[in-house]
Amino acid sequence: MFDFLAETIKSDHVSVTSGKTETLSWSRPAPGVITFEPDAATDKSVVISVGVHGNETAPIEIVSALVNHLIAGKRLLKVRLLVIIGNLEAMRQGQRYLTIDMNRLFSDHYLQHGSCYETQRALQLQEIMQHFYGAAQRHSHLHFDLHTAIRASQHLRFGLLPYLDKGQYDLHMIDWLQNIGLEAVVINHAPAATFSFFSSNQCDAASCTLELGKASPFGYNDLQQFTGIKQGLVNLISGQKNPSSSSSELQLYKVAKVLTKSSEQFKLNLDEQVKNFTAFNKGFILYEDHKNQYPIQQETAYILFPNNHVKVGFRAGLLLQKAHLSEIISPPE
Ligand SMILES: O=C(O)CCC(=O)N[C@@H](CCC(=O)O)C(=O)O
């Protein structure tokens, strides 16, 4: 039997395209992609994506081990499952991306850029996901996009909920997020070009981007730090309820402002050691560009993903405010 990750790291060659165990069948429609169909009836279709940023390796290792166990008939499967390793070429080169950050290309944003590996792969993954969910339209659809962050964080594990223009967030999902050990959840305030917004908006999925720790190269991950997500995924796909975690209450934030790198002169007034979710008070000059300085306008605001090194026109960070549970249960109309 093949090893999913070892083979995918080597090349795009798919040695075996389909197979069966005693309880499920699987097929590989593209490199780094595998779908599982349980023989028994189910009403859930789940997508787990990893490696949308090629250097975020811990989720890739965890999910690939799960794939190997399923193929070997060692795991119970009670849902339809699609597993995706996103940016294969960047993963092979240990990079976040080669030409364009792939998590800025979904919902057809790839059309705004010249053709490159990432634009083509984003289109391919959109089509694969739509096909997968489309084959089971009455099922409940779930998508978790697993990442690790560049910087250290005040909250080690957290989730980002895509903006919803109608309806409300799935409370079973929120419960699951808490039980795998997330400390915080960030609610997006607007549509985005991320994979999780695409699945939520176009495929009617309850979805979430998960940030599970700090990004490290293959071989440098302390996989002990990822036991919550590992167990959570096993329970999710085998239809087991996740035991409640003893961790404290989920901290809620909402995006107050997207910091966009407006020019090469744009500069965040933060050093590289500042952690995600660090608080700043009103008046602190957060960034400057060729024309202006930007002082924080809220009494207190929290910084997430600050990054001076993105390309002009791309997100250089998020500014957050605290939110309340009511904003998750019934988001504003
Ligand atoms: O650590 C960082 O600066 C980036 C970590 C990361 O890749 N985050 C995702 C979040 C996606 C979302 O907003 O749902 C990203 O930037 O794509």
Ligand SMILES: [Zn+2]
């Ligand atoms: Zn990422």
